[in-house]
Amino acid sequence: MNTVVSSYLRSAKSIDLGGTGFFRLVGLLAGACANFAVIAILSRDYGVEYYAFYALMASMLNLLPFADFGIGATMVNATADYRSGALDRMSFQSHFRRASLVTVLVSLAVASLAFLLYQMGLWVPILGAVGEMNHASALATVVIISAAVGIPLGLGSRILQGCGKMRVVVTAALIGPIIQLIVIVVCWTTHAPAYLFVLAPCAGYLAVGFLTLALALRSISGDEGSLIGWSLTSPVRVRIAETAVPFFLISIGMVVGFQSHRLLISTFGTVEDVAQYSVVAQFAGPLLAILGVMGQNLWSRYRERFRIGTLRVREFAQHIVLLGTVGAVFALALIVISYPGIRFVSGGSLVVPLATVLAGSVYILVVSVHQPAAMFLMDPRGLWVQVLCVWLSGLVGMVLAISLIPELGPAALYLGISAGMVVLQVIPCIYISTRRISSMEKAVETGVAV
Template sequence: MTTDLNRTASATRQVGSTAVAKVLVMGVTGVAGIVTSRLIIEHYGVDAFAQYGLLTALSSLLPFADLGIAAVLINVVASSANARTDPEVRRTITSALRILLVSASVIAGVSLLIGALGLWPTLLGDGLVPGDGSRAATLSMVVFALALPLAVGQRLLVASGQAAKATVISGLGSPIVLGVVALAVALTWSIGPYVAVVSYAANAVVAVVCLVVAARMLSPQVVAAAKDVPRLRSVRGVSVIHVAGPMLVQMVALPIAMQTDRLLLSHLAPTAELAQYNFGAQMFGLINATVGAAGVALWPIYARARANDQVRSPLRPTLVFGGVALGLGLLLWLVLPIATEVVTQGKITLTWPLVASFVLFVTFQALKFPSGMYMTDARGLRFQVLPILLMVPLNLALSWLLIAPLGAAGPVLGSTVAVLLCQVLPNAWYVRRDLGRRRLAAAAQLP
């Protein structure tokens, strides 16, 4: 009983500290983001702000860029008895770096090709500023690609139970962007179309800091693994397909299902609707970011429990996550009119259907997190593939149909329904059956 209480207390501390860290970081990044948005709108215009949201969302369309290797890293490091000396951990980091270098090269090459062929306006729609918008899109994707291998550091911190530390470091990004934009405004630099590039560069700085901290924490594993990267013949990697495979399928499907709202609005609605969506997503994204950071902290906890044949149910965390997200969403709804007036100076107005849709969206997103972190073994990841694949046509169809009658609220409501039907409910069914199976197996081992 004492051991169970200690494990619960430890898990609560990890998740709680990560949530608190995210709230504090959210305060800093939220203020920085609001001031940055006001500077962009006031000095560069609503069109520049709309493009900024459109281009920064491109990375959300490419979470599959790591080819599912993050799942392998977190599971292996979290399950290791001594990650600083475990040869499996070193080989896994080496494999991760090799895979990410290949992925980064492909993304950078394709982005340059799209830019050279002038295809960005065709792909991104009218939300892209003519001329400079295409160059900004190319530069954004190249910077994103160059920073991709560095993201190993953030995964290693999460796997080591240091999600709170990774969260705090991530808070550096928004103040960096604000500093650069404020400097540009003071010096009258015309960087309006290129603010998204600044955002990607700031994320690269965050990745470097995380990698340095993780390398020190796991010394000498990260440095040794990096030296092994070019030794393809003498240093073999590890097999990752059993975990990375289903994870990759999800990472390809989820962005199509969940992150195409801006693209649909850019093609099917006026720029004003896209600007409304961008601002609403920015505000409610603070809640999603907090819940997401706390949710990821559960991943290594469930991975260690599986490695030690312990049964941990995600039911209580699910109720807590959903309740907290709903409460924060309603609270934000109350203060949103003031925030909208202060930030946009009346240039952007959010309708009640749009705000209500965002409240529902963040609530259902929160409900899915604990079960999703529980289902991070190969069996659980495989189960999630089919529902997420079904979510792609469902969400696209709903969003497409709802834009005409509801405007910017349409794709948000469509995404909400898709999350409920294809993630929250299927995950709950799987977890219930899997907990029963694990409990029977644990009871069978008792003397």
Template sequence: MRSAGARVLVLPISGVCSLATTAVAIDYGGIDSYAAISVVLAIALLLPFADLGLGAGVINAYSDGRGPDDRRDLLASTVRLLVLSASLLVVAAILVSVFVSWSRLFGFSEEPPTPSGIEGAIVLAVVIFAISVPLGVGQRILIGIGKNHYVVFAGAITSVVTLLVVVVVSVAGLPSAFMAVAAAVGVLVSSLVMLRLAWSSIDLRFADLIDRRRRARGVLSLGAYMLCVSCFLAILFQSGRLIISHLCDDYQLASYSIAMQLYLPAVSILGSAGFALWPMFAGRRGRASTGGVSQVSFTKLVGIMVALGSAGCIALVFVLPLVSRVVSGHSVDPPLSLGLGVGALLVAQSAQVVPGMYLTDLAGMRFQAVCAILAATSAVLLGVYVAGPFGATGVVFATAAAVFLFQAAPSTVRMWLRERSLRYGPSSGALNVDLSLTSKGGK
């Protein structure tokens, strides 16, 4: 698929930038400082609920054959809600800082080696990220119109800008806490670029945003379930940092953070390929209620994704120790078990890609919401239980087990059962699409 190919092309850029960011941050502030900053660098991943799940509706609207007026109404409603969400996010960031303290929430100590000024840096990172929230409609539109490869290329800007911000902070001799805003700045710049790329497909004027007649019915129905999925997936995949931050030492947190620097580019390849399938599945739902992909094609697609995940798992196991020593100056040497745990998580997520993109209608998203709640809850509970005796390795394996047992397995069964009912039920007559056609759909 073109999206996956694009991701492979930009992967070296993103990977080198991510590792260089880690090396500069560790060299400038030390391991303990980097451990604290790495938690804040993931602030954008911790707050996907700011999207309110509305991105799913935008993708479906631009891929299922709706008319221009319907798309304009939905887009106007979506942007208004996202601006409101961003405003509330800024207010919440300030209130938490004043009355609770973000440092305490993230488990940072009030004494060195925690970087000075980290509290203000966290607030600034949230504010910058909030500005990018309504701009994110550009990314969803590009996915909906089948240009996910544009998203992949533009997304590479995030890691480049993140590195540039970190380098500027170190060269200028600023407090290392300022590095915490790097990722948020990268997301903002990337969102602006994707919005510009999608601009020709946005038939929306400023007057439409303030026109109350421009309102899409049920805009929050699908969004509510997508919001639930986003929130609990954030807990599922990002709670590990917080658990390790609270229950383990800084060495474990640094090891985990470096492992994630390798894991995220690898899983992004799977995500890029998966997002290319979303508009294809949504388009078939829009063109014909009996449309679908045969079970054989689904089996092959899932097999391909799992094979890619397995290849990534093997690579991670061999590369992680070498990369950790290089970027940390031999200060961090993660055990083999951590590489195996991250690899197992990658394989589990690869099995979830196809069913996750197929189950994106209202009923499917409702099912995914239930799975996400169960997976996140089990991952947190098990992670807290194993963090003490097994450290970062135990937390990663707990997440991998939760993804497979409560997401990948039930979603795959649900997908196959739905296709079986389409082919053999009253509405049988599903379109039989082989792998050659699905590959074209991702181009």
């Protein structure tokens, strides 16, 4: 028993499971502190309507989840290959230059669109009631331009991820809520107008982007001098589309199948169902975020180990058990914390059925078990498998959820998506991953090149 436990502990340490998860948790707590501070200040000193203004503007920073068109995934793979020797220096430079060019062009296009909307006065109808408030159009433009600038800066976190340094990524992200808190305090102590508080999340967002890019360039350069040139021409032909296109399609599929829950419950359920689902999602979101960064820590490690022929099925299975165990702990935490927590926070005005909390816990467990296979299948061949699995599981999950909402309410969303994932995503991806790793093991044993 002790030998088995020690083996799993060594495996967890080798992929930095605990450190990455811990710093991600610290970052989430710091972000929560910044949010609580701005809620208290704006709602108390300026009025609830100004917090609504702030909340809408801040949420717009996350409106471009896949604006890099999957280029970030290309940089993760290129960096991992460069670090393992599969790519030479010139090829890596070519990948970076092409990725930089595409993301800068996208950034300019998004920023230009935001400015055009401002010049034409179109932000007012887009923002609705908030658009009528003073400086709303100008602030919306600033927020979207900040998000646009963050698109090429996001390559930094992808390069660090390709280096196997997810802990550095989540640690660097701590500067975001710190900068945000500083700006909030400065605005508060100087009695600045309420609309200027919106600059706080923008400043934090950009600070993280610049810091991670600087750390990435320093990390990848090493002792050989700068590896990054700024010439847009290169003698090496790179095909970033073979990774970027399927990853982009996966990102869209995730939004369609897994991020449209509130719209579904609003259409086929009741207002109470929307409230119950949303409050459980608030508790489940941070837990899923921690699981996400733990899983991403495997991406570059799997790619390198598979390429050199040292990845083993037993190790892969250990990672499934490890992430599944973490998921089980998180699922239990959701039940223990959220069920009484919701009653306390809402003062008893919002009662969430236990079935909804249990269904959310099942979803967390399913997501955790899926992480290793999802991170292994990140080569072009594996990504196309995931495109099919994500879209099928998402659509089937939506159909199941819609059919179950009248009877189960918000629990139907979690159960429908979970069932679709298990049958059409988790099992197929684990099976395919295991087969590929097993084939690689046999090839290594027989002396065949991997």
